[in-house]
Amino acid sequence: MADFDVLIIGTGSGNSIVNHRFDGLRVAIAEEWHFGGTCLNVGCIPTKMFVRAADVAEDAKTAQAVDVEARYEGVEWDRLRERIFGRIDAIEADGRDYRTHRQDNVTVFAEHVAFTGPGSFATASGERFTAERVVIAAGSTPRDPQIAGIDGARIDSDGYPVHTSDSIMRLPSPPRSLIILGSGYIAMEFAHIFAGLGTEVTVVVRGPRLLGDLDEDVSAAFTKIFADSHSVRFGLEAERVEVGGPGGVSVALSPTGRVADATAQSLQADALLIATGRVPNTAALDAQAAGIDVREDGRIAVDAYQRVLAGGEPLPGAFALGDVSSPFQLKHVANHEARVVKHNLLADIAAGAPGSAPVGDLEEVNHHAVPAAVFTRPQVASVGETEAALRERGARCVAHTQPYSSTAYGWALNDETSFVKVLADPATRLILGAQIVGPEASIIIQPLIQAMAFGQRADDVAQHQYWIHPALTEVIENALLGLDFDAD
Template sequence: MSDTSETFDLVVIGSGPGGYVCAVKAAQLGLKVAVVEKRATYGGTCLNVGCIPSKALLHASEMFAEASHGFADLGVKVTPELDLPTMLAHKDKTVRANTDGVAFLFKKNKITGVTGAGRIVKAGEVEVTAEDGAKRTLKTKAICIATGSSVAGIPGLDVAFDRDTIVSSDDAIALKKVPATMVVVGGGVIGLELGSVWSRLGARVTVVEYLDKILGPMDADVSTQFQKLLVKQGFHFKLGARVTAVAKSSAGASVTFEPAQGGAAETLEAEVVLIATGRKPYTDGLGLQDAGVSLDKAGRVEIDAHYRTNVEGIYAIGDVVKGPMLAHKAEDEGIALAEILAGQKGHVNYAVIPSVVYTSPEVASVGQTEEELKKNGVAYKVGKFPFSANGRARAMLHTDGFVKVLADAKTDRVLGAHIVGHGAGEMIAEAAVLMEFGGSSEDLARTCHAHPTMSEAVREAAFAAFAKPIHM
């Protein structure tokens, strides 16, 4: 085995959105950077088996559903036929384009990519072991842990994933055929997105969720309305249900659950069971214990406000630290850390991090929910406007959902915005920009919006918060 040694200003372990963005920004600021990645391709979970491939399938399946059920009302007569292999090929092509794009960014910014499993020997030293066992030592002034997260499974249950009938989100983007039935364990973002894909393609989907609502942390108005829309699309829900067993069966697999508050158990069988109960920080094999890096009770790397661990020269960002497990949150942290390491004042405003569910319709949220404001004793105003009263939405037959704006009762400063509707993930950005600059609902309402657009509903909700909506 060979052992070569190189010196860098920064070594990033992990090339997901947090890691690669941190590396690119640091290189742009003049640092000599290396990135360690155990996969053969860059991009981490997000680009390889998460955000990007799932969005490719969500869009393709939405187009299939539109062609199957919506085109006729627009005067377009078609008889669509599903070609699943081509749809999956589109997904794979999208993944390749994005992972190749990261490789291009590394080359453009003179970043050294090192393939293999990274282990922190001590502050200032990372050992990388390639698949063939060859080792490479990287000396560095700073180390950034950006290893992301992995599938968490069901708390308290040892579920045997077989990648065919009992699957994780990694496997659910590559099923070889459309199952007639699917049980999704978990009513959060991942479960509802992937459940939507297979539901649109023909599966009968049942969601089993421990809480008494889907999309747990989101605004209750949003989750209630969204669940009704999913039921209209054919979803079935078992809420307040604690899963006690997942096993293979003659039908494929079975899920046994009982009411969270107690009661008789029930068993559902399906061709495929998707376990989508969240993710956990990935720290396996990093040598954190030997290096003296502290973890919290949830297994996350402990950091201060500047992403420093308790060991000088070792930092951490993204899913592996506290906060929402969102790619864009990791990206912002990566940029902030790079700026800090370059002597600048990097900062992330955690009060303005949007969250999007890429179903149809989409769900998007930024800032506080109404429940959080009540819990914190904040006096607030609510402005709501339905897409059914929006001219563009009517023209496109996308009238489901609404926009909800929450503003401080005294200052009118917008504290949160929540959208259920077509294109919600794009529209939430203007609320985020407004909140980043401390804007009010009146500021938003007095900003001219193009007509006709879906975003006029955002303006109308703002009007409803500080005065009255015009078109309702």
């Protein structure tokens, strides 16, 4: 008999799986880091709380645009940090205590756990055990770009001025100057946070654009807006970093060859933030010991039911979810995958032997109409495919771009740069994708997400419901009405 009926590796979205339906089972939970995972501790939640403070600061700085006299006089960093992490750390501690001390059927391994074979495991301290079924929800970690001069073992450690998102928000005081390496959503959100709160921020980008994975029109527009109000160095990469001295860090930059006029230069700052992406936490799991398939990008391979694959076939009793296996590093996707895994895990347990649940009893994952947002200034939101991706695969589509300034609320914002871009199939009139650059983009995109999720036609969504006047959502209505289905 196995030592445990179920092992959960990771306590981000994976922690939500174990509820009262597992009370009669022997459950093990392995967590070497913080309960709650990336989102709670160093990701979505604390960053958005910092973003809100930066938004208020930026509103004060730009109030003159709507004829208001206001000014920003600084941030009470200690109080802000305590308000954020006083709440988050209490949630983390309570979650850990609940699993460790208040559930008789749950054993917590507060250390790293790796495979030693299919269904067998070892902890970092050498304890060995078996589990009949396993859920791998180990998440991801910041990418280490391996830059000369940086001691990788000291990144995020006290007193070392090189940080990732794991440590930058817990600094005792905001740096006077900060260099950020990266052009994606993590880099853009932290650039907004620290620049908004008064830090001198310089963003270093390897290519010619910011948020380059988004629709070309959106990326180009955001790049111009952001670069007009922030210091951005395009076409450069960090060749070497010198740590120490009065400046904290000195970064030697060299051209990548992707921007014609980029030249070698050096930057100095109090701190350096590495925001060059995240990688799945698969390397230390010893997945190969269980014969688990790992994709080229490091993700554990799963099928449509979130079953882990080994040799292309489901490994009996093994499931995975979230950043460690998903093509989407998004908390809302991980939560959806966790619900699918919980259903399928319980179906598998009810069936008897691991892997014996009939496919008809299992639920498929739904990765259709997955939305995302970047909480920077301006906000950016997206769902579905980009125009370039649609054209590349030969799909017919019509596109329409609607400026915020075409609506009454856009006048109230005095906004001349924000817009909504919608893509639709001219034959079915279904929405294929949408991107928004501007205030509240993460909110006003929701009607488009809903339309895609439920197969609602663009013209029906636009014409067969009320749109509050003069709310900002009218720009969505007008974008849909602007689609010319006879133009394709």
